[in-house]
Amino acid sequence: MILLNRSGNKRTYLRLKKQRYLCRACKKYFTARTYLVTPFCFISKQIHYKILEELTERQSIKAIGKHCDVSVTTVQRTLSALSSDIRQNLEYLPRCLLFDEFRSLSTWHGKFSFSCMDGETGKLFEILPSRRKKDLVAFFMRFSLKARLGVHYIVTDMNAPYFSLVKECFPNAQVIVDRFHIVQHLNRFFDAVRKRVMKTLDQKDPIQAKQYRQLKSLFKLLLKSEDRLDYNTLTKRRNFNWRLLTETEVVDRLLKISPELKTAYRYYQDLLTAYQEKDPDTFFQLLRAMPGEVPLELHHIKKAFFKYEKGIRLALLKKYSNARLENLHTGSVAKF
Structure with missing residues (x-):
């Protein structure tokens, strides 16, 4: 049959x-x-x-x-x-490659697969079932030396294996740290300060319990860039007895809860401003001159950012980012 x-x-x-x-x-x-x-x-x-x-x-x-x-x-x-039946041209590689991984089917290769894209055209270049370094090296080493020498930029996150992969396979390539991951690191470490401050509040005390709820429900305003806060529109705020407050007024009241949180916020916003203005010199000068009163959580980003300083500087100076590749994985492009 x-x-x-x-x-x-x-x-x-x-x-x-x-x-x-x-x-x-x-x-x-x-x-x-x-x-x-x-x-x-x-x-x-x-x-x-x-x-x-x-x-x-x-x-x-x-x-x-x-x-x-x-x-x-x-x-x-x-x-x-x-x-x-598909024959790949082993004599060509794009001038700029975007590297990223995404969660796929669980196989003996692992739960994550690897994808790369042409940074110039936005066309998907290859998807591999494994993101392990040895498998990626084996794939890219199939291409001719001339093709690998033609790759000038690799955009990736702060993943150490990718950096060593670039050194082995692409002698002329410079690594650019994806801009989204720079902001993600800043947000993560500042948010760790907020969470720690929340844990110090006594929820049995009515006033501190209310402050706890305010920090918990309105944390997105603290992570938001200061120059994007709305200072005109008045909105009724449930956590402030339904008072009419703008976003800037809400942030001011949240920062009054903890002097430590206010110090961390000011430093976080300074770094975010330098990032948005694409000023790598100011960005790293702020990291070098980090005040001692800045909470310990923000000191951790100093070590991480200086480890990948060259890639972060290029991220602020070059046009390339992983936004289009991330869009394939998540269905939306984060705007920063």
Whole structure:
């Protein structure tokens, strides 16, 4: 029974009888073959062509299997069979490559896969099932030395293995730290100060319990860039007895809760301003001259940022970022 494409929205099968022949010269038997199906297979070529057509659409493998009346494994096998037909040009690599990983299916390679994109055109360059360094080195070393020498920039996050990968595979490339991860580090360490201040508040005390709720529910205003705070629109604030307050007034009241939080906020905003103005000299000067009264959490970013200083400086000076690649993984581009 050979599975064919659906007819009238019903499964269609072909009952195929095979003829066996005897070769009088070598005395061996052989079976007649048909163009409808590959040898030792009961799924017709039409089904495989339909699977390939469905794979061009944005949908799950499970949905494709349901449309074609085959298993998920068959769809995956059909897709994998294409790899032997695709010949990659090993003499070319983009001038700028964007590196990132994303959570995919759990396999023996791990839970995360690797993707890279052409930083100039925004076209996806390759997706690999593994993000491990040895697998990435093996992939990129297949390209000619001339192609690898033509790569000038690699954009990635603060992932140490990627930095050593660049040194091994791309002699002329400079590593650019993705701008999103710079802001993410700043937010994370400042937010750690806020959480620690919250833990010091006694929730049995009515006043401190109220302050705790204010810091918990309005933390996004503290993370927001100061020059983007709305100082005109009055809004009723539930955590401030429904008073009409602007965003700037809310932030001022939150900072009065803790002098330590206020010190951390001022320093955080100074770093954020230098970042937004793309001024690497001021940014690192602020890190070098970090006041002693700044909370310990913000001292941790100093070590991390100086470790990747060259990449962060390039991030503030060059146009490249991982925004388009992150967009493929999350469906939205973060704007910073």
